[in-house]
Amino acid sequence: MPNCEKCGKYINVYEVHKREIYSGKTNKVYWGKRVSFGNNFRYSIKTVCKDCADSIDKGNKFGFYLFLFVIAFIVVLFILGSK
Numbered sequence: 001m002p003n004c005e006k007c008g009k010y011i012n013v014y015e016v017h018k019r020e021i022y023s024g025k026t027n028k029v030y031w032g033k034r035v036s037f038g039n040n041f042r043y044s045i046k047t048v049c050k051d052c053a054d055s056i057d058k059g060n061k062f063g064f065y066l067f068l069f070v071i072a073f074i075v076v077l078f079i080l081g082s083k
């Protein structure tokens, strides 16, 4: 039976979630389920429980909204600057 790789909680088989988790920056070649080279940010697929999967999804959504906000901000600056 798997355990959550984020919080260590025991996971029921029907509650297993797979998420890409940021696992640090690496300068090495990392041979895992996915291979990354050089200075790439390293993400790896981990088995997590539902709670952690939810929190990861929320975090991703927040990042997406933050991205939209930054883009909107740049557009506003651009419009203001062009006058």
Ligand SMILES: [Zn+2]
Binding pocket: 004, 005, 006, 007, 008, 009, 048, 049, 050, 051, 052, 053
């Ligand atoms: Zn968890």
